[in-house]
Amino acid sequence: MFPASLLPKYEQERLKDLYALQILDTPPEECFDHLVDMAQHLFHVPIAYISFVDEQRQWLKAVQGMPQVETARESSFCTHTIMHDRIMVIPDTTQDIRFANSPFVINWPFARFYAGYPLHGLHGQKRVGSFCILDRQPRVLSEKEKKALHVLAAMAELEAKMVIT
DSSP, X not given: OOOGGGSOTTHHHHHHHHHHHTOTTOOOOHHHHHHHHHHHHHHTXXXXXXXXXXXXXXXEEEEESOOOSEEEGGGOSHHHHTTSSSOXXXXXXXXXXXXXXXXXXXXXXXOOEEEEEEEEOTTSSSEEEEEEEEESSOOOOOHHHHHXXXXXXXXXXXXXXXXXX
């Protein structure tokens, strides 16, 4: 069972909003692939992805730098990202008690840096996923870089909402 402490108070409404997007388990789409490719090059990171978080997993709609298309929710950085309506930056994952023992930190891809911006569902209220970048070395993001990640997340959110229209 997934820890209740890592569930938003509005989890059932969030899941309804996520499922309304009808995006889970859909084939790759060029528009999302271009966004993560752009993020990978813009931020000079080995890994970038767009994720959607359902009850048990984090599913990756688009990913560069990792072969996985889904991971367990309990080991997902994005599970923490969707808890708040702002960017989540972890400058050094080995120094953050929440992530120091994560399989993604102690094993490949050896993530040392994470930044993720939450994505909102159809109605704009509930956070259903995130736009993320990972690096294998600790780092910080400038305010300009945070804004750029926000813009990419907003573009991914818009694309996700357009899929069902």
